[in-house]
Amino acid sequence: MERVVVRDEAVKKIRNFYLWVFADEVRDQPAGLGPGEPVEVRSPRGEILGTGFYHPTARVTVRLFHHKRIEPDAAFWRRRLQQALALREPLRAHSNGLRLVYSEGDYLPGLVVDDFADHLVIQCRTTGMDRIQPLIVELLQKLRRPASIYERSDVPARQEEGLAFRTGQLAGVTPPRVRIAEHGIHFWVDIPGGQKTGFFSDQRDARRHFASLLRPGDRVLDAFSYTGGFGLYAARMGAAVTAVDKDEAALALAAANAELNEVTARFETVTADLFAWLPEAAAAGRVFDAISLDPPALIKYKNQQNKGRGLLMDLIRPCLRMLRPGGLLHVSSCAYHVGPELLREAARIAAGETGKRLLVAAETVQAADHPYFLQMPETQYLKGFTYRVLPD
Known part of the structure; x- marks a missing residue:
């Protein structure tokens, strides 16, 4: 795995579990490595600070998803998704319209997943998540067995990494309207055409x-x-x-x-x-x-x-x-x-x-x-x- 070396002034905040490395905080970065590849992040003294997605030209050069050096294989992403799903389980008593994955809040940088009555909406905001999107979809199907999965990767954040908007059906058939309830109040959700992910x-x-x-x-x-x-x-x-x-x-x-x-x-x-x-x-x-x-x-x-x-x-x-x-x-x-x-x-x-x-x-x-x-x-x-x- 290639490495990114940060400047001294960035070390303390990364050790305090901050998840972004900005372009002006980078001392050395790999030549020729493409956007979205995993890299290890090190201090100027060679100490491991974490692993994250790399982008050579974006404002955020590395988005960390772990504070150790790890190999982000399918088993790793499965564990990350399982942790996020488990965190939401107590909330299902109040609503069947939930955010299952909230990007950096779940150590899954650039990924948003919403669940509206078992119809999932996935949004990839970064190149790193774009690269592993097929794997994420496969894992969500195994872990949640949803009725459908629809993509709403049409947010301005994608433009910061040079990504075009992308929407469409990824699995199953998403109806024009999905009915959800929260605290006894019922809502229709327009997943394909609503604002953001629909609700x-x-x-x-x-x-x-x-x-x-x-x-x-x-x-x-x-x-x-x-x-x-x-x-x-x-x-x-x-x-x-x-x-x-x-x-x-x-x-x-x-x-x-x-x-x-x-x-x-x-x-x-x-x-x-x-x-x-x-x-x-x-x-x-x-x-x-x-x-x-x-x-x-x-x-x-x-x-x-x-x-x-x-x-x-x-x-x-x-x-x-x-x-x-x-x-x-x-x-x-x-x-x-x-x-x-x-x-x-x-x-x-x-x-x-x-x-x-x-x-x-x-x-x-x-x-x-x-x-x-x-x-x-x-x-x-x-x-x-x-x-x-x-x-x-």
């Missing part, structure tokens, strides 16, 4: 907690609703829900989900750009008892944090103006570079500008089937806060 199971815990704070008859706004996740939980609690999103196909599925849960009478959908709709609704005097604000990733890079703060404030201000005293606002961000501090700061400044006092009622992170690894901060991407507007 955002990472918000499962946040949805449940948000709904637990509601009362029958509450007026709830589900902003950036996608297929109605937060809104459907609220409607099942007896709330009257307005779900707003600019994705018409997603809203059609949200309406179908409302029918599935027998809450159509108190669930309305609105197709609109939230950056325009929210200020207009506030100016028109709309009032809500609770609002879920779950925008897509607003920024991608650290140097865009000021922009991200401004965009969040543009969304939060009108929400605060529409909330009654004592009302709830749940704000989420899935952008890694919008950290908890920035998310809190955007709400604090917006609250000051609108004359609102906010009590922090809860702090949420991604659900347990998206495990974040303490020594790898990049694995924690989803964060949220629930605020209560204090009365005068």
Whole structure:
């Protein structure tokens, strides 16, 4: 196996179980070795630091999958998958829509696998995982015996390693819609055509907690609703829900989900750009008892944090103006570079500008089937806060 030698300044963090070696941390690398090959990583003194996937031109030169020198054969990948599956087993009591593999969070860098009622979705984000994808599919078939496997390797992360998007059927037949349930709430999932892999199971815990704070008859706004996740939980609690999103196909599925849960009478959908709709609704005097604000990733890079703060404030201000005293606002961000501090700061400044006092009622992170690894901060991407507007 070829080797990559890192600079002295990278040794400590890799010994502390960090999983990436960046290009500017490499002292020596093999000449002519192709992308996606396994390499051993060593310190300048020759000490073994781990084994990982190599890419000669990417920003991340090595993505580690072990902290020793190992031969990544089929038996190794089988053990890795078994460990990931075992971690999710207790969660099956609450949902049959789970993330089975979460990339670096499971020491399987670049691999994402979702399970929607025994229909699997696989996503390879890196060249290393692309190279062993046939083996991964074979192992998943043996370990899970799924009804089907569909590929959704159509994420921008692939472009960082020069990979084209790729989607399609890998095993069995995936239906246009798959029905799942979480905590007794039912959802249709569009695996081939939905956003990302079809459903955002990472918000499962946040949805449940948000709904637990509601009362029958509450007026709830589900902003950036996608297929109605937060809104459907609220409607099942007896709330009257307005779900707003600019994705018409997603809203059609949200309406179908409302029918599935027998809450159509108190669930309305609105197709609109939230950056325009929210200020207009506030100016028109709309009032809500609770609002879920779950925008897509607003920024991608650290140097865009000021922009991200401004965009969040543009969304939060009108929400605060529409909330009654004592009302709830749940704000989420899935952008890694919008950290908890920035998310809190955007709400604090917006609250000051609108004359609102906010009590922090809860702090949420991604659900347990998206495990974040303490020594790898990049694995924690989803964060949220629930605020209560204090009365005068």
